[in-house]
Amino acid sequence: AQSVTQPDIHITVSEGASLELRCNYSYGATPYLFWYVQSPGQGLQLLLKYFSGDTLVQGIKGFEAEFKRSQSSFNLRKPSVHWSDAAEYFCAVGASGDMRFGAGTRLTVKP
Amino acid sequence: DAMVIQNPRYQVTQFGKPVTLSCSQTLNHNVMYWYQQKSSQAPKLLFHYYDKDFNNEADTPDNFQSRRPNTSFCFLDIRSPGLGDAAMYLCATSRGGLSGGIQYFGAGTRLSVL
Numbered sequence: 001a002q003s004v005t006q007p008d009i010h011i012t013v014s015e016g017a018s019l020e021l022r023c024n025y026s027y028g029a030t031p032y033l034f035w036y037v038q039s040p041g042q043g044l045q046l047l048l049k050y051f052s053g054d055t056l057v058q059g060i061k062g063f064e065a066e067f068k069r070s071q072s073s074f075n076l077r078k079p080s081v082h083w084s085d086a087a088e089y090f091c092a093v094g095a096s097g098d099m100r101f102g103a104g105t106r107l108t109v110k111p
Numbered sequence: 112d113a114m115v116i117q118n119p120r121y122q123v124t125q126f127g128k129p130v131t132l133s134c135s136q137t138l139n140h141n142v143m144y145w146y147q148q149k150s151s152q153a154p155k156l157l158f159h160y161y162d163k164d165f166n167n168e169a170d171t172p173d174n175f176q177s178r179r180p181n182t183s184f185c186f187l188d189i190r191s192p193g194l195g196d197a198a199m200y201l202c203a204t205s206r207g208g209l210s211g212g213i214q215y216f217g218a219g220t221r222l223s224v225l
Contacts, residue, residue, distance in 0.1 A: 032212045043115075043201055043216035044154070051212065090153060099214060101153040 002027045004093050006102035013081050014110045021076040021105050023091030033074040034092040034099075035065055044090065050074060061085070083109045114138050117202050117217035124192050125225050132187040132220045134202030141207035143185040144214065145177060148199040160185060161207055189222075197224045 005024045013019050025031055032051055036044040048059025055067040065076045074091060086109045091102040116135045124130040134143065142161050146154035158167045160179045174196070176188040189196055199221050203214040 034213070036216075041199075041219070041221070043117075043218045044203075044214075045216070046213060049213060094212075099156070099212075103153050104151070106151075 002031070002093050002098070002100050004091050004100055004102035006089075006091055006105050008105045009103070010106045010108065012108040012110060015083050016080050019076075019078045019081045019085070019107070021089050021091075021107070023074045023076065023102060024072050025074060025091070025093040026072065027093050031093045033065075033067060035059065035063070035074075035076050036090045036092060036101075037061075038088045038090065038104075040087075047076070047089075081107075081109055083111065085109055115202055115204055115215050115217035117200075117220050119220060120218060121221050121223075123223045123225060124189075126194065127191045130189050130192055130222065132189075132200050132202075132222070134185045134187070134217055135183050136204045136215075137183070138204055138206075138215060139182060140204035140215070141182075142205045143179060144203040144205075145175075145185070145187045146201040146203065147196075148201055148219070150198075154201055157187070192222070192224045194224050197222055 003026045007022050034049045035047040037047050038044050047063050048057050050057050050067045058064050063078050067074050088104045088106050090104045092099050094100050114137050118133045144159040145157045148154040156168050157171045174190050178186045199219045201219045202217045205214045
Protein backbone atom coordinates (compact mmCIF):
# COMPACT_ATOMS: atom_id res chain seq x y z
CA ALA A 1 0.00 0.00 0.00
CA GLN A 2 1.21 3.47 -0.74
CA SER A 3 1.90 5.90 2.08
CA VAL A 4 3.61 9.18 2.74
CA THR A 5 5.49 10.28 5.83
CA GLN A 6 6.32 13.84 6.69
CA PRO A 7 8.48 13.54 9.80
CA ASP A 8 8.27 17.19 10.82
CA ILE A 9 4.91 18.38 12.10
CA HIS A 10 6.04 21.96 12.59
CA ILE A 11 9.11 23.88 11.42
CA THR A 12 10.09 27.44 12.23
CA VAL A 13 12.65 29.32 10.15
CA SER A 14 13.78 32.91 10.00
CA GLU A 15 12.89 35.00 7.00
CA GLY A 16 15.72 34.76 4.47
CA ALA A 17 16.95 31.42 5.78
CA SER A 18 16.95 28.26 3.71
CA LEU A 19 14.27 25.63 4.09
CA GLU A 20 14.03 21.90 3.63
CA LEU A 21 10.84 19.94 4.27
CA ARG A 22 11.17 16.19 4.37
CA CYS A 23 8.98 13.62 2.68
CA ASN A 24 9.38 9.86 2.53
CA TYR A 25 7.09 7.61 0.58
CA SER A 26 6.22 3.99 0.12
CA TYR A 27 4.90 2.96 -3.27
CA GLY A 28 4.90 -0.24 -5.26
CA ALA A 29 5.83 1.25 -8.60
CA THR A 30 7.48 4.38 -9.90
CA PRO A 31 5.60 7.04 -8.01
CA TYR A 32 4.03 10.24 -9.06
CA LEU A 33 5.06 12.72 -6.36
CA PHE A 34 3.64 16.10 -5.49
CA TRP A 35 4.03 18.97 -3.09
CA TYR A 36 1.01 21.10 -2.29
CA VAL A 37 0.75 24.22 -0.13
CA GLN A 38 -2.29 25.28 1.85
CA SER A 39 -2.76 28.71 3.36
CA PRO A 40 -5.19 29.00 6.29
CA GLY A 41 -8.79 28.52 5.22
CA GLN A 42 -7.83 27.83 1.62
CA GLY A 43 -7.63 24.89 -0.73
CA LEU A 44 -4.44 23.19 -1.82
CA GLN A 45 -2.20 24.72 -4.45
CA LEU A 46 0.25 22.60 -6.42
CA LEU A 47 3.86 23.69 -5.93
CA LEU A 48 5.56 21.06 -8.07
CA LYS A 49 5.37 17.49 -9.28
CA TYR A 50 7.61 14.63 -10.30
CA PHE A 51 6.48 12.09 -12.86
CA SER A 52 9.72 11.01 -14.53
CA GLY A 53 12.98 12.33 -15.95
CA ASP A 54 15.17 14.87 -14.19
CA THR A 55 15.09 14.13 -10.49
CA LEU A 56 15.43 17.80 -9.53
CA VAL A 57 12.18 19.57 -10.27
CA GLN A 58 11.45 23.24 -10.13
CA GLY A 59 8.17 24.61 -8.95
CA ILE A 60 6.40 27.86 -8.37
CA LYS A 61 7.35 30.49 -5.79
CA GLY A 62 11.03 29.51 -5.94
CA PHE A 63 10.56 25.99 -4.57
CA GLU A 64 12.35 22.90 -5.80
CA ALA A 65 12.32 19.24 -4.83
CA GLU A 66 14.63 16.32 -5.43
CA PHE A 67 13.48 12.77 -6.02
CA LYS A 68 15.86 10.21 -4.53
CA ARG A 69 14.75 6.71 -5.34
CA SER A 70 17.39 5.05 -3.15
CA GLN A 71 16.11 6.94 -0.12
CA SER A 72 12.42 6.93 -1.10
CA SER A 73 12.43 10.65 -0.52
CA PHE A 74 11.10 13.76 -2.20
CA ASN A 75 12.28 16.68 -0.07
CA LEU A 76 11.13 20.22 -0.74
CA ARG A 77 13.65 23.07 -0.61
CA LYS A 78 13.79 26.80 -0.91
CA PRO A 79 17.03 28.81 -0.64
CA SER A 80 15.50 31.89 0.98
CA VAL A 81 12.15 31.85 2.76
CA HIS A 82 9.75 34.78 2.61
CA TRP A 83 7.17 35.62 5.26
CA SER A 84 4.43 34.79 2.76
CA ASP A 85 5.64 31.17 2.67
CA ALA A 86 4.12 30.53 6.08
CA ALA A 87 1.54 27.80 5.42
CA GLU A 88 0.90 24.08 5.64
CA TYR A 89 2.81 21.90 3.18
CA PHE A 90 1.62 18.51 2.04
CA CYS A 91 3.58 15.86 0.22
CA ALA A 92 1.49 13.40 -1.81
CA VAL A 93 2.10 10.23 -3.77
CA GLY A 94 0.04 8.40 -6.32
CA ALA A 95 -1.87 8.94 -9.49
CA SER A 96 -5.34 9.90 -10.57
CA GLY A 97 -7.95 8.49 -8.24
CA ASP A 98 -5.43 7.05 -5.86
CA MET A 99 -3.52 9.86 -4.16
CA ARG A 100 -2.32 9.72 -0.58
CA PHE A 101 -1.26 12.77 1.39
CA GLY A 102 1.21 13.06 4.19
CA ALA A 103 0.07 14.56 7.47
CA GLY A 104 1.54 17.92 6.55
CA THR A 105 4.27 20.21 7.87
CA ARG A 106 3.31 23.58 9.25
CA LEU A 107 5.86 26.26 8.41
CA THR A 108 6.22 29.32 10.59
CA VAL A 109 8.44 32.17 9.40
CA LYS A 110 10.05 34.43 11.99
CA PRO A 111 10.79 38.04 11.07
CA ASP B 112 -10.39 32.85 -13.54
CA ALA B 113 -11.12 30.27 -10.82
CA MET B 114 -11.09 26.74 -12.22
CA VAL B 115 -12.58 24.73 -9.35
CA ILE B 116 -15.28 26.60 -7.51
CA GLN B 117 -16.84 25.53 -4.27
CA ASN B 118 -20.01 26.99 -2.82
CA PRO B 119 -20.59 28.08 -0.24
CA ARG B 120 -17.25 28.86 1.39
CA TYR B 121 -18.81 28.56 4.84
CA GLN B 122 -21.81 26.44 5.72
CA VAL B 123 -23.51 26.12 9.07
CA THR B 124 -26.02 23.37 9.65
CA GLN B 125 -27.80 21.80 12.56
CA PHE B 126 -27.16 18.37 13.96
CA GLY B 127 -29.09 15.90 11.80
CA LYS B 128 -30.19 18.44 9.18
CA PRO B 129 -29.22 17.40 5.63
CA VAL B 130 -26.75 19.63 3.88
CA THR B 131 -25.40 19.80 0.32
CA LEU B 132 -22.06 21.21 -0.74
CA SER B 133 -21.43 22.21 -4.33
CA CYS B 134 -18.43 22.03 -6.64
CA SER B 135 -18.10 23.16 -10.23
CA GLN B 136 -15.17 23.12 -12.63
CA THR B 137 -14.26 24.87 -15.85
CA LEU B 138 -11.39 22.50 -16.71
CA ASN B 139 -13.51 19.80 -18.39
CA HIS B 140 -11.70 17.18 -16.31
CA ASN B 141 -12.91 13.60 -16.20
CA VAL B 142 -12.32 13.04 -12.51
CA MET B 143 -13.82 14.88 -9.56
CA TYR B 144 -12.96 14.16 -5.94
CA TRP B 145 -14.31 15.00 -2.52
CA TYR B 146 -11.98 15.16 0.46
CA GLN B 147 -12.67 15.76 4.11
CA GLN B 148 -10.01 17.66 6.04
CA LYS B 149 -10.17 18.07 9.78
CA SER B 150 -8.08 20.58 11.65
CA SER B 151 -4.33 20.00 11.37
CA GLN B 152 -4.82 16.79 9.41
CA ALA B 153 -4.23 15.66 5.86
CA PRO B 154 -7.11 15.62 3.40
CA LYS B 155 -8.93 12.31 3.47
CA LEU B 156 -10.48 11.06 0.25
CA LEU B 157 -14.19 10.30 0.59
CA PHE B 158 -14.97 9.31 -3.00
CA HIS B 159 -14.41 10.25 -6.59
CA TYR B 160 -16.14 10.15 -9.95
CA TYR B 161 -14.32 9.03 -13.07
CA ASP B 162 -16.74 10.40 -15.63
CA LYS B 163 -20.02 8.92 -14.41
CA ASP B 164 -18.45 6.05 -12.51
CA PHE B 165 -18.67 6.51 -8.77
CA ASN B 166 -15.82 5.20 -6.61
CA ASN B 167 -16.38 5.12 -2.90
CA GLU B 168 -13.56 4.75 -0.40
CA ALA B 169 -14.07 1.71 1.80
CA ASP B 170 -14.16 3.68 5.03
CA THR B 171 -16.44 6.50 3.88
CA PRO B 172 -19.56 6.49 6.07
CA ASP B 173 -22.94 5.87 4.42
CA ASN B 174 -23.98 9.28 5.70
CA PHE B 175 -21.95 10.80 2.86
CA GLN B 176 -23.32 10.64 -0.67
CA SER B 177 -22.39 12.30 -3.94
CA ARG B 178 -23.99 13.23 -7.23
CA ARG B 179 -22.46 14.24 -10.51
CA PRO B 180 -25.23 15.36 -12.87
CA ASN B 181 -22.80 16.46 -15.59
CA THR B 182 -19.08 16.94 -16.24
CA SER B 183 -18.96 20.34 -14.62
CA PHE B 184 -20.78 19.79 -11.35
CA CYS B 185 -20.43 17.51 -8.39
CA PHE B 186 -22.31 17.60 -5.09
CA LEU B 187 -21.57 16.25 -1.64
CA ASP B 188 -24.65 15.36 0.38
CA ILE B 189 -24.44 14.73 4.10
CA ARG B 190 -27.71 13.10 5.06
CA SER B 191 -27.58 13.53 8.82
CA PRO B 192 -24.59 15.59 9.90
CA GLY B 193 -23.08 14.83 13.25
CA LEU B 194 -20.74 16.98 15.30
CA GLY B 195 -17.86 14.86 14.03
CA ASP B 196 -18.59 15.89 10.45
CA ALA B 197 -17.53 19.46 11.09
CA ALA B 198 -14.54 19.92 8.80
CA MET B 199 -13.23 21.54 5.66
CA TYR B 200 -14.51 19.79 2.55
CA LEU B 201 -12.30 20.04 -0.50
CA CYS B 202 -13.26 19.34 -4.08
CA ALA B 203 -10.59 18.52 -6.63
CA THR B 204 -10.43 17.59 -10.29
CA SER B 205 -7.97 15.84 -12.56
CA ARG B 206 -7.79 14.79 -16.18
CA GLY B 207 -7.67 11.13 -15.41
CA GLY B 208 -6.12 8.37 -17.45
CA LEU B 209 -2.48 7.39 -17.54
CA SER B 210 -1.37 10.95 -18.17
CA GLY B 211 -3.47 12.29 -15.33
CA GLY B 212 -2.37 12.75 -11.81
CA ILE B 213 -2.31 16.43 -10.97
CA GLN B 214 -5.29 17.36 -8.87
CA TYR B 215 -6.62 20.89 -8.89
CA PHE B 216 -8.34 21.98 -5.72
CA GLY B 217 -11.09 24.39 -4.92
CA ALA B 218 -10.86 26.77 -1.97
CA GLY B 219 -12.97 24.46 0.17
CA THR B 220 -16.18 24.69 2.15
CA ARG B 221 -15.87 24.89 5.90
CA LEU B 222 -18.80 23.09 7.50
CA SER B 223 -19.90 23.80 11.04
CA VAL B 224 -22.46 21.59 12.79
CA LEU B 225 -24.39 23.09 15.69
